Amino acid sequence: MERKIRVLIAKPGLDGHDRGAKIVASALRDAGMEVIYTGLRQTPEMIVESAIQEDVDVIGVSILSGAHMTIFSKVLDLLKDKGGEQHVLICGGGIIPREDRKRLEEMGVGRLFGPGTNTGEIVEYIRQVVGEKAKETPGA
Numbered sequence: 001m002e003r004k005i006r007v008l009i010a011k012p013g014l015d016g017h018d019r020g021a022k023i024v025a026s027a028l029r030d031a032g033m034e035v036i037y038t039g040l041r042q043t044p045e046m047i048v049e050s051a052i053q054e055d056v057d058v059i060g061v062s063i064l065s066g067a068h069m070t071i072f073s074k075v076l077d078l079l080k081d082k083g084g085e086q087h088v089l090i091c092g093g094g095i096i097p098r099e100d101r102k103r104l105e106e107m108g109v110g111r112l113f114g115p116g117t118n119t120g121e122i123v124e125y126i127r128q129v130v131g132e133k134a135k136e137t138p139g140a
Contacts, residue, residue, distance in 0.1 A: 005033045005130050007058040010047040011040050012075075015065035020093060020115065024060065027119035028126070044074035052082050057130045061092035068096050072109050089129050093117065 091110035
């Protein structure tokens with residue numbers, strides 16, 4: 001039996017709007033993925049610690065607060081410090097300006113999905129990228 005894709009959905013900072021994160025979490029579960037939802041007001045340290053403990057394939061960060069550059073940068077740095085940057089996909093969603101999306105991509109963040117994105121698109125993206133990473137990683 002093939003291992004389920006494990007996804008951590010994180011809601012960092014003081015932003016209390018988690019409806020989109022919960023909708024995405026539900027869609028990923030419905031698609032057969034194992035989803036861990038961290039709840040509101042997570043720090044980058046809490047997000048990375050949870051991701052390592054849960055041995056996830058994906059960290060999905062939902063940000064509407066405008067702190068996306070700081071949050072993603074810190075999550076990437078912490079994940080690198082823990083040795084997880086090679087096998088964990090970091091992607092996200094929220095309201096992120098186009099110019100910042102490009103900078104985040106250059107930093108190593110995967111796709112960023114805005115409001116109104118079809119959840120099927122998110123499912124397929126995660127399946128594709130995690131599948132490619134599994135082929136690149138011996139013993140995965």
